[in-house]
Amino acid sequence: MSATVRGRVLRDARLPLAWLSGGALMVVASDRLAHALVVAVALVWIRCLSAVAIAAAGRFLPECGRTAVLALVATFAAALFLFLLWLAFPLAALQVFFAVSLVPMFCAVSGLPEAAAGVGPLGVLRPAAGHALRAGAPVAALALVREPVGFGSLSLPGGAGGLVLFHPFGADSPLFAPVSGAFGALVLLGYGLWMYRHLRSRGERGEGDG
Numbered sequence: 001m002s003a004t005v006r007g008r009v010l011r012d013a014r015l016p017l018a019w020l021s022g023g024a025l026m027v028v029a030s031d032r033l034a035h036a037l038v039v040a041v042a043l044v045w046i047r048c049l050s051a052v053a054i055a056a057a058g059r060f061l062p063e064c065g066r067t068a069v070l071a072l073v074a075t076f077a078a079a080l081f082l083f084l085l086w087l088a089f090p091l092a093a094l095q096v097f098f099a100v101s102l103v104p105m106f107c108a109v110s111g112l113p114e115a116a117a118g119v120g121p122l123g124v125l126r127p128a129a130g131h132a133l134r135a136g137a138p139v140a141a142l143a144l145v146r147e148p149v150g151f152g153s154l155s156l157p158g159g160a161g162g163l164v165l166f167h168p169f170g171a172d173s174p175l176f177a178p179v180s181g182a183f184g185a186l187v188l189l190g191y192g193l194w195m196y197r198h199l200r201s202r203g204e205r206g207e208g209d210g
């Protein structure tokens with residue numbers, strides 16, 4: 001089996017786990033916009049630091065063990081991020097601890113070992129940052145819908161309580177409170193995935209007709 005085919009097989013085998021970890025991350029991190037923004041920054045930090053470390057040590061790593069090494073490196077990067085966040089905003093670190101803890105698994109199953117193979121640290125930094133931003137943007141987008149509808153507020157990181165709340169619709173006036181729970185987040189996520197696939201299929205049909 002060629003290296004290209006083997007890499008495709010490995011990516012296909014990890015796809016359900018990637019979707020599972022990514023879906024769990026979106027549900028947990030999108031309850032508040034403040035939490036989603038912190039997790040988005042954590043994604044960039046962990047992804048880029050892990051990518052640079054794997055690319056720098058790529059020649060010394062066995063091909064079959066890259067994913068396990070990436071998981072360890074990503075876990076260390078997540079722990080370092082949480083420690084630095086705790087020094088600045090202790091309560092914010094406690095609030096996003098579980099969500100940030102899901103990021104290393106998401107990074108480990110998203111195909112970085114194959115992408116970093118044979119690429120220098122600087123060469124892998126840009127695609128790693130792009131992947132992290134593309135992963136963090138849907139989390140923030142879901143939070144922009146979920147928090148105003150479910151809590152009637154918007155939030156930003158900071159403050160003594162870990163986040164600063166704004167009430168554009170008046171204090172404690174949620175539009176549809178069940179959206180703030182995990183079930184509501186799953187429903188919104190399902191609608192978002194359906195819309196994405198629908199628009200993508202329409203675009204592909206339009207290109208085919210053109």
